[in-house]
Amino acid sequence: MKGRKVEKHDIVIVGGGSGGIAIASSLLKRQKNLNITIIEPSDKHLYQPAWTLVGAGEFKQENTVRPMADCIPENVSWIRAAVTSFDPEKNHVTLDDGRIIEYANLIVSPGLQLNWKAITGLEETLGKNGVTSNYRYDLAPYTWEMVKSLRQGRAIFTQPPMPIKCAGAPQKAMYLSCSEWENKGLLSGIEVEMHNAGGVLFGVADFVPALMEYVRRYKAKLNFNSTLVRVDGPARKAWFNVKDADGNINEVEKSFDMLHVVPPQSAPDFIKQSPLANADGWLEVNQTTLQHVRYANIFGVGDVVSAPNAKTVAAARQQVVIVARNLLAQRSNTPLPAEYNGYGACPLTVEKGKIVLAEFGYGGKLLPTFPLDPLVPRYLGWVLKKTILPWVYWNLMLKGREWLAKPG
Numbered sequence: 001m002k003g004r005k006v007e008k009h010d011i012v013i014v015g016g017g018s019g020g021i022a023i024a025s026s027l028l029k030r031q032k033n034l035n036i037t038i039i040e041p042s043d044k045h046l047y048q049p050a051w052t053l054v055g056a057g058e059f060k061q062e063n064t065v066r067p068m069a070d071c072i073p074e075n076v077s078w079i080r081a082a083v084t085s086f087d088p089e090k091n092h093v094t095l096d097d098g099r100i101i102e103y104a105n106l107i108v109s110p111g112l113q114l115n116w117k118a119i120t121g122l123e124e125t126l127g128k129n130g131v132t133s134n135y136r137y138d139l140a141p142y143t144w145e146m147v148k149s150l151r152q153g154r155a156i157f158t159q160p161p162m163p164i165k166c167a168g169a170p171q172k173a174m175y176l177s178c179s180e181w182e183n184k185g186l187l188s189g190i191e192v193e194m195h196n197a198g199g200v201l202f203g204v205a206d207f208v209p210a211l212m213e214y215v216r217r218y219k220a221k222l223n224f225n226s227t228l229v230r231v232d233g234p235a236r237k238a239w240f241n242v243k244d245a246d247g248n249i250n251e252v253e254k255s256f257d258m259l260h261v262v263p264p265q266s267a268p269d270f271i272k273q274s275p276l277a278n279a280d281g282w283l284e285v286n287q288t289t290l291q292h293v294r295y296a297n298i299f300g301v302g303d304v305v306s307a308p309n310a311k312t313v314a315a316a317r318q319q320v321v322i323v324a325r326n327l328l329a330q331r332s333n334t335p336l337p338a339e340y341n342g343y344g345a346c347p348l349t350v351e352k353g354k355i356v357l358a359e360f361g362y363g364g365k366l367l368p369t370f371p372l373d374p375l376v377p378r379y380l381g382w383v384l385k386k387t388i389l390p391w392v393y394w395n396l397m398l399k400g401r402e403w404l405a406k407p408g
Contacts, residue, residue: 012103016040019109019302025400055143056176125233153257178218310344355381
């Protein structure tokens with residue numbers, strides 16, 4: 001540290017995504033005089049939950065992005081840089097420009113990383129040769145192009161090993177594509193396959209029967225324990241490692257006309273390589289308080305945390321309230337008052353105009369917001385997903401207004 005400038009800040013937030021912006025706003029709502037700094041290298045803030053709808057022609061791509069400067073709350077300072085390392089014993093982080101930032105409290109919320117390179121040949125063919133993904137801002141419109149132009153052939157949708165952000169998104173892309181082809185009378189000429197690295201369609205068993213009705217309706221072929229490992233875009237071929245009942249793995253080759261890929265995902269490298277990580281690389285927090293298990297002045301929010309909840313914006317929306325209350329309690333040396341129940345939500349877009357609104361917590365416990373049967377596909381869920389939740393995100397969540405986000 002000798003010869004390098006040390007900047008001292010009070011509360012430092014790593015990450016200017018959903019969790020980072022929202023926790024800054026929520027803290028300021030509770031205590032206006034807090035000195036808060038966000039460290040975030042990107043100049044754009046993205047609303048990722050709508051990319052599924054962009055890929056279905058139901059949402060405008062440009063409405064999912066805003067300048068970062070417009071999203072960071074007033075009275076919060078922004079350091080436009082990336083964190084490269086942590087030293088929790090000395091309460092500081094190091095930036096990619098060499099600066100050292102010292103903190104009294106640290107909130108870690110950088111999201112997760114998409115490991116496109118883990119699939120051989122994928123990066124060089126993304127956005128062409130029928131290979132697309134709703135997991136990237138620039139590729140979601142190409143998904144819609146492919147859905148519109150495909151009239152016959154084979155469409156393959158993939159899901160990597162868990163955990164991933166929005167575990168339902170891989171199959172949501174399939175359902176919405178099939179719904180479009182069904183509406184156009186083309187579905188009978190398109191062979192639809194889902195290749196899932198896991199062994200079940202959805203992690204919360206209560207929702208599987210409703211989803212299976214649509215799998216049968218669309219005549220989609222489910223392939224479990226099937227992991228995409230290699231792609232040859234120009235040849236329109238993909239290879240999968242398929243595990244049989246005895247644990248043996250065989251490579252299977254598939255031709256395709258459209259391939260929607262969800263890449264493997266992990267905690268960011270700078271988290272995995274830090275003293276803050278658990279054995280799997282995630283930020284090691286207490287799953288109830290979201291406080292780091294070894295460093296009491298550090299908390300986590302969002303996809304990066306080790307808690308076994310669904311990695312969704314809905315989860316972050318409630319986690320923000322938990323952390324805001326618990327961090328302020330920690331600063332005042334009082335018991336942490338708020339407990340996170342693992343809440344997450346996944347609006348499963350089973351067809352254009354209908355959604356199964358999956359809301360659940362730890363252990364798959366159903367946690368519905370509305371007094372309606374959560375296992376029934378509804379138009380209300382579609383309106384919520386397409387119209388209400390984007391407005392809630394930009395105008396409430398990012399501004400510290402905690403509508404439907406209060407913990408029990």
